Amino acid sequence: MVAGAGRGGTGPLVAHSTWLPTPPGETPALSSRLRWICQSALRLPCSGPVNCRVLLLLLSAPFLWPAVAGGRLVFEETEISLEAEPFAEKAEVDFAFTNTGAEPVTIVDASSSCDCTVPSLAKRSYAPGEKGTIRAVFEFNERTGRQVKFLTVATDEPGRPRYELTLSVDIPQLFRVVPQVLVWRGGDAPEAKSVSIHALRPELARPVAVDSHDTRFTARLEQDGEGSGLWRVVVTPTATDTPIQATLLVQTSSPGQAARVITLYALVRESASAPASRAGSR
């Protein structure tokens, strides 16, 4: 109780000297300032076995606890990017982590931003120092281009932290189809409209034929110059006096792979009063 008496200042502050001595390297001015804050501003009972700094630290503990105590997962990577092979149907990635905390950690939930991506765990509880992985399986279905999916992992750590993991996959796009939907308004002239199909990897896949499943539409496939990678599907309705919805299937050729079909739609519709759609407008 007397240790440190007489340190760090004069006047009444000395009389309320602290149980712990001023740490080496800490300036008396700072020590004095702390004591002044505790005793004059906060009016804390800083004499006795517990000094102001200890008191403040104890009172801060509930707030700091999530940051300094308990289990803690550290992921080797929180973002994984990859490029899928052409014709791949899914991607599987592992997010590796370590429990670097002093307490066991239980993963209470792992969810995804998309039904197409399913996270899974070999186990849920991890001892201090133990490593683990969260596997994410992303089913591409008909998706192409850059796809970003988020996984959220919740644990039983103090403060219930949530870890966000990101999976980015570039899925090769074999075709760019513009537009997929052609629309004629009721009463319009039954003029031909076209869909542009750009084969982005013509060495892997290219359109070879188109079938109209409705006799009220005729469709033909044309190539825009040899080697250009561009095709057009030219569609013509026989009439536009009644609403029609037809499906057009473009057959493609992919050496060594199952043939894929590009689905197009041709519609004859009455207009709504709202602004017109650009679908199929020419």
Next chain:
Amino acid sequence: MSLWRETCVLLAVAAVPAAFALALHPSLANRQRAGLEPGEVRLTEVRDWGTPVLWVDARPAAEALHDRIPGAMVFDGAAFDRDLGQLLGAWTPGQRIVVYCGSSSCDTSREVAERLREAGLDNVHHLHGGWDAWVRARQ
């Protein structure tokens, strides 16, 4: 100084390091996207339009079939081409389309809306807050 006052002051002092802990702690990486993304629309705005909207429910079928916005069509983004045909059967040119999924944390609605625009449809939006926003507004 009363005990209550001292407690308040101490909590305020402790909040400073707590704020640093919150900002710097690596496990608190869940960041909510703020504001509206391109193509995103709030429910209040949809109501202000005053015109019939084609609602598209992009949640998992089990959830969508259990309860959904009245008139909404269930849309499986994994079977886009198939369900696009069904959507077109219910759509009138010029009609606004609003796609929603479960909440702000899902991105299926954004993805489906983007693909509908790529297919050639205009006036396609996705709902900020998704189904959760609808449920909150309904209560």
